[in-house]
Amino acid sequence: MVDDEDSFAGDVRSGMQTDLVVRNEEVVFRGDDAAEFTVIRSQIESDGRTAPVMFAQVRGGQPSVVCVTVRADGRLLLVRHRRIATDSDEWEFPKSMGEDGQIAGDTAEHEVLRETGIRPLSHRTMQMIHAETCKLRDSVAVVEVKVENDRADAAALNDPRLQWLDREEFDAMVRAGNISDGVTLSAYLIWSLRADD
The missing domain is CATH 2.30.30 (SH3 type barrels.)
Known part of the structure; x- marks a missing residue:
């Protein structure tokens, strides 16, 4: 008992x-x-x-960001990362644990530039989420980051870790189990529901 x-x-x-x-x-x-x-x-x-x-x-509990990077034609950016914790290669939206003294949108723009070399046109914070409410003290800003098509195309040609997908291709990757990062999946759902706001 x-x-x-x-x-x-x-x-x-x-x-x-x-x-x-x-x-x-x-x-x-x-x-x-x-x-x-x-x-x-x-x-x-x-x-x-x-x-x-x-x-x-992490980082004293300061907010982190996940960047839903969108081209003018609506295609979304995924970046492939080797993740030691899961011993796997993962397709994810760009993410950052946050930068000291920066608001979420500025951190998102900095992260997209750092990971891709693409200078963003604009950003919009869509919502705050928690990656895991039981064991993690965190908050993650879901930030939509807009970029130009031509710069996006040039970056993808030079870096095989970058992939631009339309919604159907993204959905197919989710159905196939090829996107398993929970923060990326949550951010995609939020962006899908609020993209036209």
Whole structure:
């Protein structure tokens, strides 16, 4: 039989327990690289019961961005990256953990320029999302970044990591399981629903 404390801890971790007070937070690990990957342990209390909860953040919890890069003809940019955490090559929208002192739109433009060499024409922040609400303290700005067709074509010719897709091609890649990055998939859904706003 599960005791009351174990049941309470499970309810806290699952999100089922909602009347919670955070009593303290302590850093139990902080990486020394640019991401500043940090693990935090919180002591949660409700009705006199307590439970520990651990979660992670990067760059001090500052907002990151995902860039839905769009040409005038409506084609979208995917960039292929080697991801060590999943030991896989992934097609993704350009992303950044954020730049100190920059708003999300400026960070998005900087990231598109850095990854592709294409200077954006404009940007529009569409929505904020959380990549994983249970174990990550994060917020991600979904930013639409507009670019010119001719510069996009030139960049793609010079870099096999870049791929421009229309909506049908993008949808086919999703159906085939060739796009598995959750932030990219979420950003595509938001952009698809709000592109004409």
